Every structure is written in structure tokens, then in C-alpha cells.
Amino acid sequence: MTATTSAPVTTPAAASLPRSRAQRSSRRGVAGQVTLYVLLAVLALVYIYPFLVQVATSFKSEQEAAADPISLIPQTLTVAAYERLFLHSDFPLWFANSAIVTVCVTLGRVFFVSLAGYALARLRFRGRAVVFALVVAVMAVPAVVLLIPKFLVLKQIGIYDSYAGMILPLLVDAAGVFIMKNFFESIPTSVEEQARIDGAGTFRVFWSIVLPMARPALVTIVILSFQGSWNELSHFIVATQSPGLTTLTKGVASLATGQLSQGTQYPLKLAAAAIMTIPVAVLFFIFQKRIMNTSEGAVKG
Amino acid sequence: MTTTVAPAPPRGRSRTGSIHRGEGTAGWLFVLPIVVILGIFLFIPVLMALWVSFSDWTGRGSPLAGNVRFVGLDNYAKITTAGGLQTRDFGIALRNNAWYVVLVVPLQTALSLLLAVLVSRRMLRARGFFRTAFYFPSVTSSVAITVLWMFLFSFAGPVNQLLSWVGLHGPNWFQDPRGILNLALGGGSGPAWLADGQFLGVSWWDWLAGPSIAMFALILMAVFTTSGTFMLLFIAALQNVGYELTEAGMMDGASGWQRFWRITLPQLRPTLFTVITLGLIGCWQVFDQIYTGTQGGPGKTTVTPAYLSYTAAFTQQEWGQGAAIAFILFLIIIVFTIFQRWVLRERTVSRRRMRAYLPRTTPKKGRP
Numbered sequence: 001m002t003a004t005t006s007a008p009v010t011t012p013a014a015a016s017l018p019r020s021r022a023q024r025s026s027r028r029g030v031a032g033q034v035t036l037y038v039l040l041a042v043l044a045l046v047y048i049y050p051f052l053v054q055v056a057t058s059f060k061s062e063q064e065a066a067a068d069p070i071s072l073i074p075q076t077l078t079v080a081a082y083e084r085l086f087l088h089s090d091f092p093l094w095f096a097n098s099a100i101v102t103v104c105v106t107l108g109r110v111f112f113v114s115l116a117g118y119a120l121a122r123l124r125f126r127g128r129a130v131v132f133a134l135v136v137a138v139m140a141v142p143a144v145v146l147l148i149p150k151f152l153v154l155k156q157i158g159i160y161d162s163y164a165g166m167i168l169p170l171l172v173d174a175a176g177v178f179i180m181k182n183f184f185e186s187i188p189t190s191v192e193e194q195a196r197i198d199g200a201g202t203f204r205v206f207w208s209i210v211l212p213m214a215r216p217a218l219v220t221i222v223i224l225s226f227q228g229s230w231n232e233l234s235h236f237i238v239a240t241q242s243p244g245l246t247t248l249t250k251g252v253a254s255l256a257t258g259q260l261s262q263g264t265q266y267p268l269k270l271a272a273a274a275i276m277t278i279p280v281a282v283l284f285f286i287f288q289k290r291i292m293n294t295s296e297g298a299v300k301g
Numbered sequence: 302m303t304t305t306v307a308p309a310p311p312r313g314r315s316r317t318g319s320i321h322r323g324e325g326t327a328g329w330l331f332v333l334p335i336v337v338i339l340g341i342f343l344f345i346p347v348l349m350a351l352w353v354s355f356s357d358w359t360g361r362g363s364p365l366a367g368n369v370r371f372v373g374l375d376n377y378a379k380i381t382t383a384g385g386l387q388t389r390d391f392g393i394a395l396r397n398n399a400w401y402v403v404l405v406v407p408l409q410t411a412l413s414l415l416l417a418v419l420v421s422r423r424m425l426r427a428r429g430f431f432r433t434a435f436y437f438p439s440v441t442s443s444v445a446i447t448v449l450w451m452f453l454f455s456f457a458g459p460v461n462q463l464l465s466w467v468g469l470h471g472p473n474w475f476q477d478p479r480g481i482l483n484l485a486l487g488g489g490s491g492p493a494w495l496a497d498g499q500f501l502g503v504s505w506w507d508w509l510a511g512p513s514i515a516m517f518a519l520i521l522m523a524v525f526t527t528s529g530t531f532m533l534l535f536i537a538a539l540q541n542v543g544y545e546l547t548e549a550g551m552m553d554g555a556s557g558w559q560r561f562w563r564i565t566l567p568q569l570r571p572t573l574f575t576v577i578t579l580g581l582i583g584c585w586q587v588f589d590q591i592y593t594g595t596q597g598g599p600g601k602t603t604v605t606p607a608y609l610s611y612t613a614a615f616t617q618q619e620w621g622q623g624a625a626i627a628f629i630l631f632l633i634i635i636v637f638t639i640f641q642r643w644v645l646r647e648r649t650v651s652r653r654r655m656r657a658y659l660p661r662t663t664p665k666k667g668r669p
Contacts, residue, residue: 043434043435044435047434047438047529048434048437066457069455069458070463113335119328119331119332123327123328125325125326125328138343142585147607148610149343149624149627152364153346169342172334182571216537220533223440227439230442231441234592237592237611249444256447256448256451269448273444274445281440285433
């Protein structure tokens, strides 16, 4: 625990600075700080306010939502929207389906993506360049281009309209492989090499040494995969048709296009949208602190 | 080609051999899962769809069945050169998406970099709060955010109410098909030389009209939702930027602006590349928002190639055309990606300059 704060450097040149100039620069510093905080506060308001309005509106009556859309406090608090969602619609089923798919996909992705990223960054094997080129190529293949192809292959191999068809194609994320590879390349090899010299096997080195060091990148992957699969819509549109396999995204999209309701129904729609945001929001708040951790200090000297 | 190539450091076979033993097998085992899944759910399907785009398959039975005929480039011709309704729809979709890209990519890159730099300041209170606030829209699903956006930008919604406070009459955002550039220039139908000429069934005037007001609302939404994700990437990169260099810059009297442009930004180059590329790729894939929100309206001004491909295949059962649109879209994205990589390529250092950086004596790493 050595002190890392840099001591004020007093070079002869700095000491002989005219006083007025130092004062001016400090005044400029204060002004800069104020500008910075005002800018940040305005930006934060722009980013947060829509969600506050969303929650507020979900507790308003339909008339009030139309008459006074911008206020954050409902005149008459009502939970009618939530009651309807949970008691008189398939919303709970949609939620369960989304949960199942998301958990499976996230676990699978974190494991497969970091394995592949590590192999591409560190291990020397014949065909590595080809596999990497493949991953880069896949990154360029847009998901929406795959809508028709995925539907065709799911039909062909007989897993259309099943959980397998919903989960398996989502298990690989080329961008994730890319992120992990870049990360592994950015950390020093010395620790692993030491372990290797000590006789640890490749998987052992990966599992107990490299992976713990890769925590910041893994957190990114977890966030991206959870978010990605919870929020996935297009894949489920082409992979399923039965109402029993409808996910939240597909269900709420059908709400939004008004297939289940008449009128604007903003409280109902916004309530559904708010609830589907909660799981990813919770996950994000849990991992928020971990994002700040870095791998600094793993290798000394 | 005059100088000889600097000899690569000879590999100490005994050393690397012992450290890297068994890596070949392990390497393949490690990448096997992704290779298998990519093969089954990506390569095979893409090949199947490629076949469909050259066939007259109508969606009944398997596209690989014997009664499906090869029709050559017919499907591609219908959407590009035939000049009918399909061509016009495709032209409109391309136009809509091109404007979307032109506005979203620079805005989201600049905004996310700005946010990252702001929240990465060394002496910042409430850093966690600001990061959370900016990242939050990124965690919400495009479906949820579209539902919210439809409400925010509805005619009697919060945005228009806000505008009315400063004396502006907001448009009926998601019902307004007028192009914003066209409006800014006073509307009208334009000079004849622009209104008469056309490309893909869409007049030059319409190409230049800009995104419709409805599309503009979606553009704002894209910037709002993606800036947080990219901010995270920039923050991670900023953490790896050595503070020593910045400090050295300070000692040399560089201003904050100079330090950012000359010291920080060059080190962020790989991340900048990633952000712009991901942005470009993402922007050509607008689908969820259209499916959930506007469904292509008003006046087809929010139809994107991705959405058009979907409706052509799944709604109109024109599978060949749907697949053809998807492949053209694919091509567009590839072109942009290659261009991107070329622009941001590492400039090669000339041999002579390279030699100046190379150490004269043999490296300290002693070889046994």
C-alpha cells in the first residue's frame, strides 16, 4: 500500500509563475467545474426523465395520461394497468419464457465466448487465423439478414417452435468473442506463463488464472448477453409461433401494435414496458460496482 | 524492397515447446462450441437462404424439395431494375435507412465519447450516479423503449407539451411523413431536374428530402439508447490510457483540448473503430423499432430494408424477394465495414523510421 497520489511538483519554473496567472487559472478551474456539473445534470435529466414519466403514467388513469402526460405525480393513483396485465393476460407466461431463455443463453455465452476468446488470443493451433477470420466475418453478418435463413434451418432440422430453437442459435455471440480476445491480448502473459512453467494444464490456466483476471470483460459479456437475450425480439418472431412460447418482447410488441386492446392504452403499455425493464435494470445495478474494477496490479515488477 | 527483412527472433524450441505443449488440441476444443453453432445456425442457413433468393420457393414444404425451381437473378431484378412496386419499395427502404445511418452513427459516437470523457474525469463526485443514468436506456429492450417513445412523441405527449412551453407547436411525430430537410427548405416539390430523375423508383428530390419526422423520432431514440453501451466501451478504453502520458503532456504545457486530441484520442483508436463499426452494422439492422412501433408508416417513411425483407417473406410469402433483399442488405453492410477498416487502418511505418525505434543492442530477454 504505497501512496499513489502524486506530490505537488514544484519546479523552479512553476514557482516563479506570476501570481495573477495562477489565480486566473484557478478561477477558470472553478468555472469549468460548474459548467461540467451543470452539463452532466442536464444530460442526466434527459436520460432519466422518460423513465420517471413512464412509471408515473403506468399508475395514472387513461384519461389522466392523455390530459396531463408530463407530470410525475398521478392525481388519482390506480393499479388498474398492472391488475389487468397480471390477472387478465398472458403477461406472466411471457415473463417466464423470457426468463428461461435468458438464463440459458447468458450462461452458455459467457462460457463459450471466453473459451474461444482465450484460444484465439493465446493458444497456438493450426487454423487459428481461419477461425478468427470466421468470427470477424460473422460479426459483419447482421442478425436481421439471418431472419429468413434461421427460420429455414429451424424448420429443416425440426426445432422450429421449441425452446431448443429459441436458445441454441443465440448461444454464440461473435462480438463477445471479439471483446474477450481483445481483452486477453491486453493483459500481460507473465502470470499465465509462470503457471504454465509450474505445470498447469491449458484449461486449468484458463479457468483458475485467466478467467478471474478477466472479470471486467466478463462483466461486460454478462451484461451484453443478458441484455441481448432478454431484449431479443426478431429471433423469437421467426423461431416460434405458438402462444405458449411467446416471450415478453414478442408479447409487449403485440400489445404496442394494439392487437389486444382498443384506444391508446398508454398506462397498460407503459406498465408492461416498465416491468420488462426491471430484470435487466436489477442485473445492471448489481454489476455496476464491478465494472469499475480493473485488472491492474495482477502483475508486479 | 531494398532492405532485408529484420530477422524474427529465433524461437527457442525447447522453451516454447515446453510451455505451449498440447495447445493445438486445447485450442480446437476451446473454439469447437462456437464453430459448431456458427456452422449450424449461420453458415448452413445462409447458404439455404442464398439458394432461396435464386429460387421460386413459395414457403410451402422444404426449399430443398425437387419442385422448387432455379430462377436465376429474377428475384434480385424485381427489387432493383424491374421498376415496379417492389423496386420502389426497396428504394424507399434504402433511402430511409441511409438517412438513419447518416444521422445516428456520428451522433451516437460523439455523444458516447463525450459522456465517457465526462464521467471519467479524475475528480468527479457522483460518478456512479451519472454512469448509471447514461447507461440505463441501453439496458432497456428496444420493444420497451419503443413503447415509451411512442408515448413521449405522441401528439398530446410529453415532448409536444414541453415544446408548447417554449411556444412551439410540435408535429404529430409518428404520423408525419414529411422529410425534415424538405421542411427546412420550405417544402414544395423541387426543381424539375431533381423531381424527374429517379433512382430505384424514387425521385432524386425524395432521396434528398431527409428522414421523415417519424423517422427522426426513431433516430433520436437510437442515439438515446445506444450511447450508454458505447460509453461503457469508451470508459473501459479510457481506463487503459496511461495517465503517465497525459501527465507528461501536462508538464509540456499542452492544454486540456490538445491533450485529448493528441494523447487520449489516438490511444482510443481501436475502441473508436469498434464503436463506429458496431454502430454502422447496427444502424442498417433497424427492425425491432419498426416492427413494434410504426410498422413502416407513415407513408412507408420508416420502412427499412430489414423490415421490408421480413414482410416480403413472412407476410407476402415472396420468400425469394425477401431473401434477395436480405443479401443486398448484407452486401451494403459488408461494404461499409470494409470501408471503415480501410479508413481506420494502422498506418504502416516506413522501414527507415521503424529502424529508428528498434533497439540497437539485442533485447535484454536472454535466450538460453
